[in-house]
Amino acid sequence: MLPTGSAAGDGSTLCTGPHTEEVTFKGWPTEALDFYERLEADNSKTFWQAHKEQYDEAVRAPMEQLLADLEPEFGPGKIFRPNRDVRFSADKSPYKTHIGAHLEGGGYIQLSADGLACGNGMYVLAPDQLERYRVAVAEDVAGAELERVIARVEKDGPQVFGRDSLKSAPRGYPKDHPRIELLRHKGLVAWQEWEPAKWLGTRTAYTRITAFLHASQPLRDWLDGHVGPSELPTR
Template sequence: MTFTGWPAEALDFYEQLEADNSRTFWQAHKDRYEASVRAPMERLLAELEPEFGPGKVFRPNRDVRFSADKSPYKTHIGAHLESGGYIQLSADGLACGNGLYQLAPDQLERYRAAVAEDVTGAELERVIARVEREGPRVVGRDSLKSAPRGYPKDHPRIALLRHKGLVAWQEWEPAKWLGTRAAYTRITGFLHASRPLRDWLDDHVGPSGLPAR
């Protein structure tokens, strides 16, 4: 089936889940989640796969083992694309991301070396400017407050060097177009616009070679 957006029922479901994040509510309304939230996401991923690769829907349960918040369910649905890209729907609307959210130690070392080097660092600055002209914001994650060890505080790209993750991000508030084919157009537009950032990260950082935690 063709992806035609999410019905208003999807946002209503998450508004109600935020108010009653309990197993009782989830079990009573799981069919709404499957039909109005998950099924449209799976249709979207199927359509994106030929160009952007396979996608995976994240499980709705929260990992509460190390969290003070013991709410059992996520108040959004998220999906990850194998070739890069993240899609999220919640009561707040639609959001998309692309990049490397959390750099492993070996990735962080390669990232900083590439940012510090004049040619590749200047290339990243141009890539960020290009992406942001298209609409997404490029934001750092888990950034240091000072210069990382081994790098001067007055480095021309010190702001980029402080980051431990780098992503393109774009959000849209709830609107009628979310329930139409326009949602597909906005998501693919974001993925195309953010691709240069992902390409730079793939070329100069790449995957981690460390064992998974």
């Protein structure tokens, strides 16, 4: 899962912590990855109930510590609930095979059996956001600025991806526009992944997460400045 164009998604719980410079987060223990490896093999309510204590202690508690440590700089974080919405899915597996959290100040953090992943940006642009995004991308000054921002972000490690991109030019824009690839996107995010390694169980995890958030912040700043939150009424 990646960050959305809104501040947070439904089904998340607020996690706040003391404003302190001391970092209490020490990474995730190996039991966290073990939990998700086993959940992938047996994604059932029976397994979840039998191993909920492992989830609470090895997976969720470290994430709560991390969000508390990040709060002074990035705002409070919200952990998304572990249950999947299976109403319109052919896959009826009841639980997500990752834990994800969104930061109020921008940013997304995810842990799974595949390792650690971080994102920042706007994953889903509402219609009014998409209109403002395209106007800014097409404009000479703002569009060129976005190109420089993307180059800067990618130089520092994260990769910038477009989401749900059109196959052709959006209506009203020429096919030969110099930034046609950016104009086709319906979302734009910086993303970085790390495979499982021993450092995930140390404070190095905190260092890498904050390094990503700092490196990707210029993209978020551009989106906040030129796109902003949706002004459409919430359903």
